[in-house]
Amino acid sequence: xxxxxxxxxxxxxxxxxxxxxxxxxxxxxxxxxxxxxxxxxxxxxxxxxxxxxxxxxxxxxxxxxxxxxxxxxxxxxxxxxxxxxxxxxxxxxxxxxxxxxxxxxxxxxxxxxxxxxxxxxxxxxxxxxxxxxxxxxxxxxxxxxxxxxxxxxxxxxxxxxxxxxxxxxxxxxxxxxxxxxxxxxxxxxxxxxxxxxxxxxxxxxxxxxxxxxxxxxxxxxxxxxxxxxxxxxxxxxxxxxxxxxxxxxx
Numbered sequence: 001x002x003x004x005x006x007x008x009x010x011x012x013x014x015x016x017x018x019x020x021x022x023x024x025x026x027x028x029x030x031x032x033x034x035x036x037x038x039x040x041x042x043x044x045x046x047x048x049x050x051x052x053x054x055x056x057x058x059x060x061x062x063x064x065x066x067x068x069x070x071x072x073x074x075x076x077x078x079x080x081x082x083x084x085x086x087x088x089x090x091x092x093x094x095x096x097x098x099x100x101x102x103x104x105x106x107x108x109x110x111x112x113x114x115x116x117x118x119x120x121x122x123x124x125x126x127x128x129x130x131x132x133x134x135x136x137x138x139x140x141x142x143x144x145x146x147x148x149x150x151x152x153x154x155x156x157x158x159x160x161x162x163x164x165x166x167x168x169x170x171x172x173x174x175x176x177x178x179x180x181x182x183x184x185x186x187x188x189x190x191x192x193x194x195x196x197x198x199x200x201x202x203x204x205x206x207x208x209x210x211x212x213x214x215x216x217x218x219x220x221x222x223x224x225x226x227x228x229x230x231x232x233x234x235x236x237x238x239x240x241x242x243x244x245x246x247x248x249x250x
Contacts, residue, residue, distance in 0.1 A: 010030065030055055094212060095212050096219070097144070097210065121136035121137065125156040126187075128182070128189075143197055143220045144220050151220045153220050154219075163183055163187065164184065191221065194220065195222065202218060206228065209238040224245055224248045228249075
């Protein structure tokens with residue numbers, strides 16, 4: 001995370017037991033990486049300076065040097081960011097959340113009135129019926145709902161690959177090729193729509209410190225970015241979320 005100028009993330013990682021002297025494959029520590037950072041703007045430059053000063057603070061000088069050095073009574077500057085170092089924190093296994101927020105009676109009512117929006121969304125994701133997918137979402141279909149242990153997003157992605165394989169056939173007629181291309185395009189549109197919904201909801205899950213939902217919406221199509229790690233450190237003290245995001249973005 002040092003290469004992203006994310007001081008807050010680094011602070012949390014150190015607080016939770018990360019080794020600031022650990023080296024990457026190029027034998028660089030986090031301090032080496034921070035020093036080699038190239039800032040794009042003034043804000044990044046200031047953040048990187050604070051990051052370097054913070055990492056330098058973690059380096060303990062040799063004992064003999066400490067004895068010989070006079071006591072420094074200078075107060076730290078206002079822009080110096082510090083944190084309390086604590087013991088490593090145990091990271092619990094995340095139990096994925098597979099159900100939406102509707103209660104049982106709400107789901108039964110939706111299934112009765114709308115002929116199972118969840119089922120319709122899965123079918124639409126498989127056949128590329130974008131309008132049917134939009135309608136299912138409007139009727140309350142849950143993008144986390146699994147059918148055959150697959151979310152609608154996963155169904156759409158698998159369908160895209162299957163149709164792409166069919167399109168590679170040299171024996172395909174022009175009529176069939178056009179039809180399959182239309183279906184494949186519909187599957188892609190559905191996947192994109194679900195991904196946008198999942199992206200909105202994963203941010204809400206981070207704000208709620210709900211690790212199970214974060215994992216669920218990731219599997220349902222949400223993209224994990226470095227910005228989400230920063231948001232998680234800012235909005236939540238859930239170490240499981242931070243750990244999960246870091247594992248999938250690095």
